[in-house]
Amino acid sequence: MNLVLNLLIGIGLSAASGFRVFIPLLIMSISALSGDLILAENFEWIGSYSALSVFIVATIIEAAAYYLPAIDEFLEKISKPATMVAGTIIMSSFIVDLSPMLGWVLAIIAGGGTSALVNEQRLESKKNSITANTINLKSLLFSTREICSAASLSLLMMLAPITSFLVFFVIVVLLIKQIF
Template identity: 45%
Template sequence: MDTLLSIGIGIALSAACGFRVFVPPLVMSIAALYGHLQLAPEFEWIGTYPALFAFAVATCIEIAAYYIPWVDHALDIVSTPTAIAIGTFITKALVHGTTDPLLEWTVAVIAGGGAAGIFQTLTGMLRVSSTALTGGIGNPVVSTIEAASSFILSVLAIFVPILAVGLVVTGVTFLIQKVLQKRANIGES
């Protein structure tokens, strides 16, 4: 697998961790089992049936928990460092074959962990806004959109990685523009 393509797939899957932590590992496990994804030798366990079962159970529990009022906010607090860690490991599992493990881990931490952290922060802010605007009534809708986004982005990352990376870049660009607009508006006030 081409190194740049592997990095792109890793970044897109890591960004999907920002929506739901366990969905990307589940999709990776399925893809690895069916031969659509080549993992680093030390991460081949992801493509086993016990790992698939564990990821499926964790995904179901995580998705269900986001529909419980106030538990969703508690999960956002725990999910941020977890998403960054899993995003890092996902990228490292895909970026291999270079002669420098330090380079592989550096790319995994910065690109994978960074993408997961950015999107997890975005979803946390969205949930707080939803709670403030709807008193929490809109949170199940937000949870459904986040879960669907995680599944869609994960599948796109495996089968159409260029599109998935494009969506991630577009999302990050949109977020940066919104932050800069807010700062400009605050500066004008």
């Protein structure tokens, strides 16, 4: 059961990284420092004070940058590989008691794949909803929604993993409906 729960939390936090890269890592760091989260052996650095400082600064910069149109466009271009790396790291930090090969394959497919899927849906939703006439206002609203989605999904995954995994699926379904 512990492995399944770890996998659910890892997948959920990887999905949250599809919205914003650093928010799930920040919440993981806070949870690890408070003793509520035990990370895999090689990923204990996420729960260090230096990592917490880096994640705080990175989260603030990332959140602010998405509100600036020129930087927003650049970040959209690099978001897919960045979210895939973050999703893989997040998932890897939850995989314990598995062979290294199986763990990395699972982390890349489940963690990186989930974050890439959510990121792609997010980009499609934004592209289909924003027109030249509404670019500033809707872009700001989308950025706020994405920050709130990443933060709430990350917090839910840490507090109530099974319930939040169901919430994650509802969010994905809503994003897919919005695209089509």
